[in-house]
Structure formats: C-alpha cells, structure tokens
Amino acid sequence: MDKKITPLSKLFLLIVFFILYAPIFFLVIFSFNSGETMYDFKGFSLEWYRELFQDTRLLIIVLNTVVVALLSALFSTIIGVLGALAIHQAKKRQTKNSLLSLNNVLIVSPDVIIGASFLILFTMAGIKLGFYSVLLSHIAFSIPIVVLMVLPKLMEMSPTLIDAARDLGASRWNVLTKVIIPFITPGIFAGFFMALTYSFDDFAVTFFVTGNGFSTLSVEIYSLARRGISLNINALSALLFLFTILLVVVYYFITQRNKVNGMGVRKR
Amino acid sequence: MENKHTRNIYMLPYYLWIVLFVIAPIILVLYYSFFDIEGNVSLVNYQKFFTPVYLKMTLSSFWYAFLITAISLLIAYPTAYLLTKTKHKQLWLLLIIVPSWINLLLKAYAFLGIFGTYGAANSFLELIGIGTQQILFTDFSFIFVSVYIFIPFMILPIFNSLNELNPTLLDAANDLGASKWTTFRRVIFPLTIDGVKSGCQVVFIPALSLFMLTRLIAGNRVITLGTAIEQHFLVTQDWGMGATIAVFLIIIMVFIMIVTNTRKRGV
Numbered sequence: 001m002d003k004k005i006t007p008l009s010k011l012f013l014l015i016v017f018f019i020l021y022a023p024i025f026f027l028v029i030f031s032f033n034s035g036e037t038m039y040d041f042k043g044f045s046l047e048w049y050r051e052l053f054q055d056t057r058l059l060i061i062v063l064n065t066v067v068v069a070l071l072s073a074l075f076s077t078i079i080g081v082l083g084a085l086a087i088h089q090a091k092k093r094q095t096k097n098s099l100l101s102l103n104n105v106l107i108v109s110p111d112v113i114i115g116a117s118f119l120i121l122f123t124m125a126g127i128k129l130g131f132y133s134v135l136l137s138h139i140a141f142s143i144p145i146v147v148l149m150v151l152p153k154l155m156e157m158s159p160t161l162i163d164a165a166r167d168l169g170a171s172r173w174n175v176l177t178k179v180i181i182p183f184i185t186p187g188i189f190a191g192f193f194m195a196l197t198y199s200f201d202d203f204a205v206t207f208f209v210t211g212n213g214f215s216t217l218s219v220e221i222y223s224l225a226r227r228g229i230s231l232n233i234n235a236l237s238a239l240l241f242l243f244t245i246l247l248v249v250v251y252y253f254i255t256q257r258n259k260v261n262g263m264g265v266r267k268r
Numbered sequence: 269m270e271n272k273h274t275r276n277i278y279m280l281p282y283y284l285w286i287v288l289f290v291i292a293p294i295i296l297v298l299y300y301s302f303f304d305i306e307g308n309v310s311l312v313n314y315q316k317f318f319t320p321v322y323l324k325m326t327l328s329s330f331w332y333a334f335l336i337t338a339i340s341l342l343i344a345y346p347t348a349y350l351l352t353k354t355k356h357k358q359l360w361l362l363l364i365i366v367p368s369w370i371n372l373l374l375k376a377y378a379f380l381g382i383f384g385t386y387g388a389a390n391s392f393l394e395l396i397g398i399g400t401q402q403i404l405f406t407d408f409s410f411i412f413v414s415v416y417i418f419i420p421f422m423i424l425p426i427f428n429s430l431n432e433l434n435p436t437l438l439d440a441a442n443d444l445g446a447s448k449w450t451t452f453r454r455v456i457f458p459l460t461i462d463g464v465k466s467g468c469q470v471v472f473i474p475a476l477s478l479f480m481l482t483r484l485i486a487g488n489r490v491i492t493l494g495t496a497i498e499q500h501f502l503v504t505q506d507w508g509m510g511a512t513i514a515v516f517l518i519i520i521m522v523f524i525m526i527v528t529n530t531r532k533r534g535v
Binding site: 005009012013016017019020021022023024026027030037038039040078079080082083085086099102103105106108109110111112113114115116117118119120121124140143197200201203204207208217218221222225226228229233236237240241244245247248252 | 278286288290297347369374379387473477483494
C-alpha cells in the first residue's frame with residue numbers, strides 16, 4: 001500500500017475521529033457549566049465538582065465499585081491462571097478444545113443472558129442479592145478473559161525449560177513457582193488488569209444481580225440518567241475520562257512489556 | 269509424575285467455575301423456560317413466543333441489529349483501510365479504541381444532551397435552516413448511538429486483517445492490470461473477510477440485546493430481545509417467559525457463531 005492518502009480520505013478520517021470524541025468532550029465541557037443544562041453554557045464554574053465530592057452516597061458507591069473490581073480481579077486472576085494451566089496441560093486435543101469452548105461461552109454471551117441466568121442461579125442457591133452476588137458474578141465473567149491472557153504466554157514457553165528444571169531435580173511445586181509462574185507473569189498482569197476494567201465497566205450483568213441496597217457506579221449512572229440531565233454526572237464523567245486515559249496508558253505499558261518479553265523469547 | 273491427584277486438586281476451582289457459572293446457568297435458563305408465571309410446568313411460554321407479538325418483536329430486533337451491523341461495517345471498513353495507510357498507524361488505532369473504554373452509560377448519557385430538544389444537534393439544524401426536530405426517542409437516535417458505540421469493535425478486527433495483508437499481492441494484482449476496484453473486490457475484500465465476519469459477530473449479537481440504550485435513547489419505542497428479557501425478569505417478574513426469550517436468543521447466537529465462524533488467531 002504505497003498510495004498517499006487523498007485529502008478526501010483525510011476528511012473522512014477526521015469526521016470519524018470527530019464523531020468518536022465529540023460526545024466525550026461535550027460531556028467534559030458542560031461539567032464546567034455554571035448553569036444547570038447541557039445546552040446553555042452560562043459560564044465557568046467548579047460547582048458540580050464540589051457537589052460531587054460532597055455527595056457521600058456517591059462516594060460510597062465509588063468505593064463499592066473499586067472494592068468489587070479489586071477483589072474480583074484478584075480472585076478471577078488466581079482461578080484463571082489455574083484454568084490456563086489446566087487447559088495447557090490437557091493431553092488430548094479434544095479435551096483442550098472443549099475446555100476452550102466452555103471457557104469462551106461467557107465471553108460471547110450477551111450480557112443480558114449472563115445477568116438473567118446468574119439471577120436465577122443466585123436465587124436458587126439462596127444467595128442474597130447484593131455485594132456477594134455482584135462480586136461472584138464479576139469473578140465469574142472475568143475468569144475467561146484472564147485465561148485468554150495467560151494461555152498464549154504458556155504456549156510460548158518452551159517445554160524443554162520444564163524438562164531441564166525436572167532433570168535438575170525440581171519438584172512439581174518448584175517447577176510451578178520458580179519456572180512457570182515467573183515466565184507467565186506479564187500475562188498474569190495483563191489478565192488482572194483486564195479483569196479490573198471489565199468489572200469497572202460492567203453494567204448489564206450487575207444491574208440484574210444487584211439488590212436494592214447495593215449499587216455500583218454504572219448502575220448509579222443509569223438510574224441518574226433515566227431521571228434526565230444533571231450536571232454532576234458530567235463532572236463524574238470528566239473524572240472517569242481522566243481515569244480511563246490513565247488505564248489506557250497502563251495497558252499500553254503492560255502490553256509493551258509483554259511484547260518485549262515475547263520477542264526476547266522468539267529470538268532464541 | 270508425582271500423582272494425578274495433586275494436579276486435579278489445584279485445577280478444582282476452575283472446573284468448579286465451569287460447572288457452576290457456565291453449564292449450570294444455561295441449564296437453569298432452559299429449566300425456567302418451562303414454567304408459567306404461576307410456577308406450573310407448561311409449554312405456554314413457547315406457545316406465547318410463537319404468537320405475532322413476540323415474532324414481530326424478534327423480527328424487528330433482528331432488523332435493528334442488522335441495520336446497526338451494516339452501517340457500522342460501511343463506516344468501519346474504509347476507516348480501517350485508511351488507518352492502515354497512515355504513519356504511526358498503531359497510535360491512530362489506539363485513539364480509535366480509547367472511546368470504547370469509556371463507560372457505555374456515560375456515552376449514552378452524552379447523547380441525551382446532544383440530541384435533546386435544545387441540544388447541540390438541534391442548534392446545528394436550526395443554523396442550517398432545517399429547524400428543530402424531534403431527534404431523541406426515535407429510531408434514528410437509537411441506531412446512531414448504537415453504531416457510535418459499536419464502531420471501535422468493528423474497526424479493530426478489520427484493521428488487524430487488513431494489516432496482515434501481504435502488500436506484494438496488491439502489487440501483483442496491479443502488475444496484472446487489475447483496476448483499483450477489481451483489486452479491492454477480488455483481492456483485498458476476500459482476504460480480509462475473516463476480519464469482517466468477526467466484526468459482524470461482535471456487533472450483531474450485542475445489538476440484539478442492548479436494553480439500556482432502548483430505555484435511555486429510544487424512549488421504550490424500540491423493543492429488542494434484550495429489552496424484553498430485562499422487562500420480564502426485573503419488571504413483570506415473569507421469569508419463565510424471560511427465560512424462553514433467552515433460550516431463543518442463545519439459539520440465534522449459536523447459529524450466528526456457526527455462520528460467521530472464523531479461525532481465531534490468539535487474542
């Protein structure tokens with residue numbers, strides 16, 4: 001593809017980028033509005049931010065969201081790594097493939113179905129809807145993504161590495177902790193991080209399994225937005241936008257590290 | 269080989285997860301679809317599904333998902349193609365992906381302001397002389413916002429497959445006298461069809477089940493399968509009917525996966 005981009009195509013790309021970013025900046029700009037609407041910019045003020053930080057209810061919800069995200073990422077990473085090891089060590093090709101298909105079911109299913117089926121599951125199991133049901137479902141839908149992040153690292157690992165460790169007298173436990181885990185650490189970090197962002201962003205599943213007393217940020221934004229426009233959501237969105245940018249940067253560095261490591265291995 | 273048992277013990281949590289959170293939920297949904305609203309075992313939900321009300325809803329849900337997928341593809345393919353030609357293409361791609369990381373509800377909320385009666389879109393229409401229109405709570409706003417949300421997910425797989433395309437093939441086509449259009453139709457498009465298929469897959473299935481957008485943006489005018497499931501589970505408490513619709517959605521999903529099946533290479 002040696003052709004230069006024509007001005008017309010440049011314009012097309014520009015429009016696409018404009019449409020993608022305009023709504024986000026629109027939200028951020030109006031978060032500084034001293035008026036109360038999203039169409040009439042009266043003047044600059046930080047009033048909505050002040051209101052946001054004084055809203056203890058909302059701060060508790062933010063705290064809930066963070067706690068659920070951290071805990072679910074932690075547990076799903078542990079179980080996901082074990083799962084990746086299980087899939088990797090499966091001897092028969094057929095076992096491996098069926099494990100992988102089962103692993104991917106929750107990734108391809110629409111959120112509504114995951115939410116509805118988990119709601120049935122928790123109700124039948126007698127788990128009260130609230131913190132634990134939300135945490136359990138976040139762990140459940142993050143596990144497959146961790147597996148998919150860790151598995152390629154395991155595949156990359158040369159089997160001779162493990163044979164060598166065995167020959168030198170390492171026990172299974174030693175092989176796991178001293179050879180395998182250090183090798184797949186970048187994948188584990190990437191998985192943990194992805195689980196974290198999945199949990200932060202999830203709305204549909206949480207909406208189904210959250211009770212009356214417990215709420216996360218997404219659910220709260222939904223119920224606020226259904227009531228109409230209020231500019232403290234804008235202030236919140238500006239802060240979340242900053243936070244997202246931070247996440248993207250972190251993600252960029254994690255994948256960069258992954259790549260460097262991966263290429264280092266391939267060179268041999 | 270120390271023994272098989274220690275190995276199985278540390279794999280237990282993962283297998284437990286598969287049984288409890290992958291297999292059991294599907295079976296439970298199927299099980300619940302055989303109960304009517306009073307809790308009696310019956311096939312009444314399936315009978316109800318095949319009445320005109322639900323068939324029409326399924327059809328319109330399909331139609332909207334199809335429109336959303338088609339429009340996303342029409343915008344995403346040229347965008348992905350042009351992106352592969354830019355300098356620093358990975359950076360530009362990252363910039364396309366960033367909006368998809370922003371919480372979906374915030375993006376939907378932004379459009380409440382933009383498409384509202386006095387919103388930015390209407391001020392623009394006023395300015396160019398068309399005058400104020402009702403934009404929010406229409407089919408148009410629903411499709412526009414859905415496309416907006418799904419575009420990055422469509423661009424990514426297409427970009428990847430275009431990026432893998434061997435440029436010498438294009439030179440070869442050129443040398444053999446193919447026009448630009450022929451090259452696209454006979455070489456580029458067939459070789460990137462896998463990306464297109466997985467793009468359509470990741471847009472079409474969620475598009476059938478977006479219930480929050482229909483509530484916020486379409487003002488309950490559009491009812492998709494997802495909206496109906498949410499309604500039955502959380503509002504009317506008719507779990508049996510909700511589960512029946514979910515069963516059909518699962519069947520449709522499996523069907524689409526088979527049709528658009530692509531050999532996935534890594535994540």
